Amino acid sequence: MLVAYSRVRGAAKNHLAVVTIEREACGGCFNQIPPQRKLDIIQGKKIIVCEYCGRILVNPEYKNDYKAPEAE
Numbered sequence: 575m576l577v578a579y580s581r582v583r584g585a586a587k588n589h590l591a592v593v594t595i596e597r598e599a600c601g602g603c604f605n606q607i608p609p610q611r612k613l614d615i616i617q618g619k620k621i622i623v624c625e626y627c628g629r630i631l632v633n634p635e636y637k638n639d640y641k642a643p644e645a646e
């Protein structure tokens with residue numbers, strides 16, 4: 575979990591887009607995310623990249639804890 579979080583933060587610093595999943599879809603391009611993939615994201619076991627837009631998908635619950643890259 576912590577490792578995944580750190581990797582997301584690191585990716586953000588490399589200016590890769592990080593978006594949350596919105597309901598069943600990618601928060602960036604709104605394409606549907608397969609249930610298994612969504613599960614992986616929620617569990618935070620690995621970094622999942624949207625296969626449509628290439629953004630990194632994160633659990634929406636990270637939002638409260640996650641500082642937007644431009645805030646640093």
Ligand SMILES: [Zn+2]
Pocket residue numbers: 600601602603604605624625626627628629
């Ligand atoms: Zn997408």
